[in-house]
Amino acid sequence: MLVIMAGFLLPLLVIAIFASVESADQNRMRREAEAQGRLELSAQRIDFALSRIAITIRAANAAIEFAPEGSGVCEATLRRLSSAGTSGRYALYGPDGRPRCATPDFVAPAIPASLDRTGAVIEILPEGEALRFTLFSGGGRVEGMGELPVDLVRRLAVPPGVDADYSLDLTQGGRSMGLVSGFRPGPLVETIALSKPLANDGLVLRVVAGAVPVTATEFMMVVLPVLMWIGAAIIGWAVVSRLLLRPLVRMQKVVSAYQPGDREFYLPLVRTPAREIQELGDAFEGLTRTVARHEADLEDAVERQKKLVREVHHRVKNNLQVVASLLNIHSRGSADEAVAAAYASIQRRVDALAVVHRNHYAELEQNRGVALKSLISELSSNLRGTAPPTAANMTIALNVAPVHVTQDVAVSVAFLITEIVEYAMFCGARAVMIALADNGDGTAALSVMSESLKDDAACGETLTERFERIVTGLSRQLRTAMNKDGDKGVYSLNIAIL
16 A cells, blocks of 8 residues: 555656646746846946945035035035935045035045046945945045045945845945845755956955745745644554454454354454444354254254164164074074084174174264273183083183274174184183283284193194184284284283274
8 A cells, every 4th residue: 555655646646746846947037037136226326326425526526626615516516415315424525636525523634636546446444334435536636525424325225125134345446335134044045156246446245045945835835745644544554453354353363263163253343334244254254053953953964864874773682682582492402412512602692792792882972993802801701601511610801991992893703702712622721811911002912821821721623623713813903913822821912903
């Protein structure tokens, strides 16, 4: 925004600067022209006053030359000079170079004839208090003398009603007469100095004036675009921050704090005229309601699925128990011991599968898999309950760690333990030890130990061959190798746990 505003305001700023520079040049030229005009006017007024005095003295000089002493011609000329607006001090001379008459308090010196002096000789007195002029005839004879005080010269040089905001002085050699001192230099004032010679005696009229390059209005014309640029940047930042960024930040915090599963979502009260932000908040709020509704539907579906799976496991377990009960009834009702043993063997395997489903059903709420400790404990109890009379006194010792496995692993483990314990029963085992230890690497070591599992145990060859084949197949289902220690009578393998 700042760059865009600066880009749009830059031409205006450049135009204002060029206009101010041009205006400053015009102001200086105008001020210089004014100073030149005032210098010319002041020089003309002084020249005119001196010329008029000279004409008056020359016109009266002939009458004074031939008039007798006390005729009053000289005094009348003095009165005429004073009444003409040049009320200075004057002295009129006779042919002998001595003063004939003079203004009171003016002591005019005697001036001998000088052939090398003609016209008017003008000089500034040493202290600059007056301007003295001496008028000579063509033959070098002095005709008159006068002194114009500085106040009179000032009135002659500065017209009435003129604003004296400049400095004006007469200079001659090292002497100076200050007439106007209205010029005041300053940091933003440019000095204009002009001069004009007044006579052939090195008399120079000098004016010093100040020119303001840029007026207050023009300065504002330059500064105003910069102020507009700064103001536009500040206003733009404030507007964007207050009406856009702050509402978005507040919405962002609420949205970031929102977690899937939250049932309620309330946007903060956003006071902004930007309708799009309100609509964005409303859209997100509607989205959260839709997500919450879908999550509720999914949770209901998951709950129904859990119930369905639980019901399936329950029915499977019940069906397996019904089958086991039927097998038990047939086993007890059979007169042939071999048939009864076969029924009992099948019943033990059905019981093993039922135990797996029952334990899996119990762990469905936590979804942790099947707990092997409770499964092996219940399985061992069932195996002792269905043991043949020859193994009625056999004990089953357990040392099982609390680990969980998948249903597939649980089924294979249950069948594996059933096969090994049943084999030990048929081989006349007095005790069976079942151990399960967590290896800490995602596996657990399952081992079954009994004296009837040793190599020198008295078991039928057919039974042993079938047992070895089944155990090997179950170990393959568990994707592991079965280890047999014939000296100690131990079958062991590693199984995957959760």
